[in-house]
Amino acid sequence: MPNMRMDKNPMPSQEPDVRNKNFKEVALGYTEEQAIDEAQRCLNCPTRPCTTGCPVSIAIPDFIAKVAAGDFEGAYKVITESSSLPAVCGRVCPQESQCESKCVRGIKGEPVAIGRLERFVADYHNANSTEKAEPAAPNGHKCAIIGSGPSGLACASDLAKLGYDVTVFEALHTAGGVLAYGIPEFRLPKSIVEKEVNGLKDMGVKIETNVVIGRTITIDELFDDYGFEAVFIGSGAGLPRFMRIPGENLNGVYSANEFLTRINLMKAYKEDSKTPIARPKKAVIVGGGNVAMDAARSAKRLGADVTIVYRRSMEELPARKEEVEHAIEEGIVFALLNNPVEVIGDDKGYVKGVKVEKMELSEPDESGRRKPVATGEFSEIEADAFIVSIGTSPNPLIKSTTEGLETQKFGGIVADEDGATSRPGVFAGGDAVTGAATVILAMGAGKKAAAAMDKYIKSL
Amino acid sequence: MYKIVTKRALNPTVTLMEIDAPLVARKAEPGQFIIFRATEDGERVPLTIAGYDREKGTVTIIFQIVGGATEMLNSFEEGDYIHDFVGPLGKATETDGLKKVAVVGGGVGCAIAYPVAKKLHDIGCKVTSIVGFRNKDLVILEDEFRAASDNYILMTDDGSAGEKGVVTAPLEKLIQDGEEFDEVIAIGPLIMMKFVVLTTKKYNVKTVVSMNPIMVDGTGMCGCCRLTVGGETKFACVDGPDFDGFLVDFDEAMARGGIYKEFEKKAREETCNLLNKEVQ
Ligand SMILES: Cc1cc2nc3c(=O)[nH]c(=O)nc-3n(C[C@H](O)[C@H](O)[C@H](O)COP(=O)(O)OP(=O)(O)OC[C@H]3O[C@@H](n4cnc5c(N)ncnc54)[C@H](O)[C@@H]3O)c2cc1C
Ligand SMILES: Cc1cc2nc3c(=O)[nH]c(=O)nc-3n(C[C@H](O)[C@H](O)[C@H](O)COP(=O)(O)OP(=O)(O)OC[C@H]3O[C@@H](n4cnc5c(N)ncnc54)[C@H](O)[C@@H]3O)c2cc1C
Ligand code: SF4
Ligand code: SF4
Ligand code: FES
Numbered sequence: 184m185p186n187m188r189m190d191k192n193p194m195p196s197q198e199p200d201v202r203n204k205n206f207k208e209v210a211l212g213y214t215e216e217q218a219i220d221e222a223q224r225c226l227n228c229p230t231r232p233c234t235t236g237c238p239v240s241i242a243i244p245d246f247i248a249k250v251a252a253g254d255f256e257g258a259y260k261v262i263t264e265s266s267s268l269p270a271v272c273g274r275v276c277p278q279e280s281q282c283e284s285k286c287v288r289g290i291k292g293e294p295v296a297i298g299r300l301e302r303f304v305a306d307y308h309n310a311n312s313t314e315k316a317e318p319a320a321p322n323g324h325k326c327a328i329i330g331s332g333p334s335g336l337a338c339a340s341d342l343a344k345l346g347y348d349v350t351v352f353e354a355l356h357t358a359g360g361v362l363a364y365g366i367p368e369f370r371l372p373k374s375i376v377e378k379e380v381n382g383l384k385d386m387g388v389k390i391e392t393n394v395v396i397g398r399t400i401t402i403d404e405l406f407d408d409y410g411f412e413a414v415f416i417g418s419g420a421g422l423p424r425f426m427r428i429p430g431e432n433l434n435g436v437y438s439a440n441e442f443l444t445r446i447n448l449m450k451a452y453k454e455d456s457k458t459p460i461a462r463p464k465k466a467v468i469v470g471g472g473n474v475a476m477d478a479a480r481s482a483k484r485l486g487a488d489v490t491i492v493y494r495r496s497m498e499e500l501p502a503r504k505e506e507v508e509h510a511i512e513e514g515i516v517f518a519l520l521n522n523p524v525e526v527i528g529d530d531k532g533y534v535k536g537v538k539v540e541k542m543e544l545s546e547p548d549e550s551g552r553r554k555p556v557a558t559g560e561f562s563e564i565e566a567d568a569f570i571v572s573i574g575t576s577p578n579p580l581i582k583s584t585t586e587g588l589e590t591q592k593f594g595g596i597v598a599d600e601d602g603a604t605s606r607p608g609v610f611a612g613g614d615a616v617t618g619a620a621t622v623i624l625a626m627g628a629g630k631k632a633a634a635a636m637d638k639y640i641k642s643l
Numbered sequence: 644m645y646k647i648v649t650k651r652a653l654n655p656t657v658t659l660m661e662i663d664a665p666l667v668a669r670k671a672e673p674g675q676f677i678i679f680r681a682t683e684d685g686e687r688v689p690l691t692i693a694g695y696d697r698e699k700g701t702v703t704i705i706f707q708i709v710g711g712a713t714e715m716l717n718s719f720e721e722g723d724y725i726h727d728f729v730g731p732l733g734k735a736t737e738t739d740g741l742k743k744v745a746v747v748g749g750g751v752g753c754a755i756a757y758p759v760a761k762k763l764h765d766i767g768c769k770v771t772s773i774v775g776f777r778n779k780d781l782v783i784l785e786d787e788f789r790a791a792s793d794n795y796i797l798m799t800d801d802g803s804a805g806e807k808g809v810v811t812a813p814l815e816k817l818i819q820d821g822e823e824f825d826e827v828i829a830i831g832p833l834i835m836m837k838f839v840v841l842t843t844k845k846y847n848v849k850t851v852v853s854m855n856p857i858m859v860d861g862t863g864m865c866g867c868c869r870l871t872v873g874g875e876t877k878f879a880c881v882d883g884p885d886f887d888g889f890l891v892d893f894d895e896a897m898a899r900g901g902i903y904k905e906f907e908k909k910a911r912e913e914t915c916n917l918l919n920k921e922v923q
Contacts, residue, residue, distance in 0.1 A: 355860060355862075364864075392727070394666065394729070395732065395862055399666050399667065399729070423866045425869075425876060432870075432871055433898075434901075437867070438866035440865045444860065457684060457712070578863050580863065
């Protein structure tokens with residue numbers, strides 16, 4: 184008999200007033216009892232609607248049934264048939280708009296906490312399993328992966344399982360892509376990312392950090408000089424956009440990427456870090472996505488009073504719901520329906536405030552979207568840091584050094600359903616193709632491309 | 644890990660190292676740079692490629708010991724390993740078609756200017772090198788520069804070597820005397836480059852400057868290295884480091900360069916403590 188309670192088992196978490204002063208993980212994870220109890224809320228629907236909401240079609244009811252039965256390793260096996268990064272996705276997937284949005288239990292009450300269960304299963308496995316991945320029997324073919332974000336890691340993993348000799352090239356000194364440099368420790372501990380990367384190494388994947396493709400080695404050289412037969416581009420969308428408003432180059436203005444990279448990749452949150460970071464007193468963040476929430480909550484943890492300025496209303500905030508709730512609990516102020524028009528500096532070139540314009544939402548247009556409209560009413564917010572989180576686009580470096588690689592206007596690489604680009608043997612996926620999206624979509628694209636690369640190489 | 648093959652002090656605060664980095668050596672061109680991290684928890688620090696040997700697979704860097712990271716690097720000896728070394732980054736200096744060029748270098752900027760002068764010399768361009776230092780003890784790469792120049796002018800602030808004065812003086816004199824440079828390439832402290840540009844603007848001689856803002860990733864991902872050039876925001880690590888000097892907003896660049904002054908002071912003191920050295 185399923186557990187018919189209406190609401191999810193709440194996630195045990197650090198108290199808001201405690202966690203907003205440290206960088207340790209906010210959510211602590213379910214206990215075995217909580218996980219089993221939550222799993223029992225699943226009705227095991229024969230039509231499996233939840234599965235259609237997952238971009239990589241995890242067999243959700245099946246893994247949940249195993250959790251309900253206390254077979255956590257069995258559940259892990261079910262998940263990893265479709266996903267290679269469950270400990271990551273269980274933490275950062277926007278479940279409310281994916282799997283959980285389709286859950287039948289969500290019609291009357293709260294959906295089954297699919298993401299939390301996935302996380303529980305992955306953490307259980309990581310804590311208890313002594314199994315080590317083994318290299319597959321080599322098939323004698325070589326593939327190169329550019330970028331070690333979720334798309335590259337997923338692609339590498341699937342190719343390695345098929346026996347390919349796989350090398351991942353990463354521009355930075357640490358593998359993981361946004362998982363390493365962008366998403367903060369308090370949401371995704373770096374030890375989890377490291378574990379995933381080490382798992383790949385156990386499978387025989389070579390990870391070459393400090394190699395910038397397009398500079399250190401070009402794609403043509405990967406084929407001609409190094410003997411790779413197929414290449415996957417998973418270089419992400421790392422190029423930060425700025426607002427192009429006056430004062431944006433003042434000291435104290437950062438892209439969210441810079442702010443977060445200093446904190447995460449360079450560990451500036453640690454007292455003894457060698458990486459400089461401003462410890463702002465009053466920080467203004469512009470933007471409304473996950474990146475803005477992460478920048479805001481990081482600034483808060485460094486001791487700042489934080490205001491998020493967003494030009495639409497709460498309903499339109501694109502960030503994951505849970506992150507917005509966490510941000511509010513942690514004491515972050517939202518100045519909604521406001522748009523920065525100028526960063527104001529002192530006479531030494533440091534930020535002292537941000538001038539914002541009040542916005543109104545228009546009537547919905549044909550697409551049903553309400554657009555922000557300027558009102559001509561201005562005000563000023565005091566600040567010593569201004570962090571721009573209004574989006575990123577694909578870095579043009581690879582395009583500009585690879586002849587015949589077509590891209591779209593915004594910089595995204597043109598690729599078909601399977602990741603094939605305009606260059607034979609070159610595949611692409613993740614943010615490099617779509618522009619900034621999600622971990623699970625990037626991972627899915629990496630997996631699809633791996634299958635297509637296998638087919639391509641076998642056809643040669 | 645990247646092995647230090649050679650280490651040599653050029654003067655008390657400037658050190659040359661040759662690093663085993665075959666992939667970088669294979670592609671390096673004058674004007675490009677690398678980023679190193681001396682240790683696993685170190686800062687990412689950009690340094691220009693001062694030379695390379697494609698056969699040996701080595702890259703030469705020349706750095707001034709100014710703060711924590713360069714102090715740490717300088718504490719390493721031949722045979723030691725640097726944790727990270729990535730490159731070549733940035734765009735190479737454009738030398739195509741140049742026939743007559745003045746290369747102006749200031750201080751450790753000469754380390755960056757030298758490979759450019761050499762490349763120009765190698766392609767048959769007539770090179771006038773004007774280099775400036777505070778005093779005689781700080782002069783670096785004199786023989787190398789002489790070999791790569793048709794005309795070598797050495798300036799010091801106190802006159803202890805070469806002529807007394809700043810680099811803009813002989814530059815202006817040469818232009819006034821009718822030297823028609825296709826281009827002036829200025830590499831050194833921001834303030835020097837600013838004054839070179841103020842000089843050459845008067846005579847409308849195209850001037851390229853090599854910018855060295857604070858950087859983190861060096862791949863175009865963080866925007867920390869941004870500059871205003873011709874009213875537009877540019878990222879020095881991918882759009883540069885060379886820019887048209889007439890268009891660069893030097894005052895803004897100088898303000899941005901000082902952003903971490905306090906932190907750097909502390910980091911330097913800590914590193915000096917670690918290495919048992921006096922803070923100068
Ligand atoms: C702060 C932040 C928070 C986010 N939060 C969430 C979230 O909660 N949930 C969610 O689903 N998504 C989130 N996202 C989005 C998600 O992280 C990305 O969509 C995902 O990481 C994209 O994966 P990717 O593999 O395409 O690229 P990336 O993760 O961007 O990895 C690309 C890698 O390629 C490397 N690279 C780039 N160019 C080169 C080159 N020329 N040579 C070698 N290497 C190169 C880069 O250094 C990088 O390591 C967030 C993003 C950010 C920035
Ligand atoms: C593209 C590029 C190429 C460079 N090439 C060389 C080179 O060939 N040789 C060399 O000696 N230096 C070079 N620099 C400068 C070098 O990166 C800095 O001196 C270095 O970051 C100092 O690190 P630190 O931790 O030792 O000192 P810090 O404690 O970080 O700084 C000490 C002092 O140096 C200043 N400073 C910090 N960062 C920079 C910077 N990026 N540029 C200029 N001044 C800075 C600070 O304002 C401070 O006064 C280059 C910089 C760039 C961006
Ligand atoms: S991967 Fe993401 S969308 Fe799929 S089941 Fe897990 S949490 Fe849901
Ligand atoms: S829709 Fe919800 S209740 Fe039904 S099987 Fe999926 S998770 Fe279980
Ligand atoms: S150093 Fe990060 S964008 Fe240039």
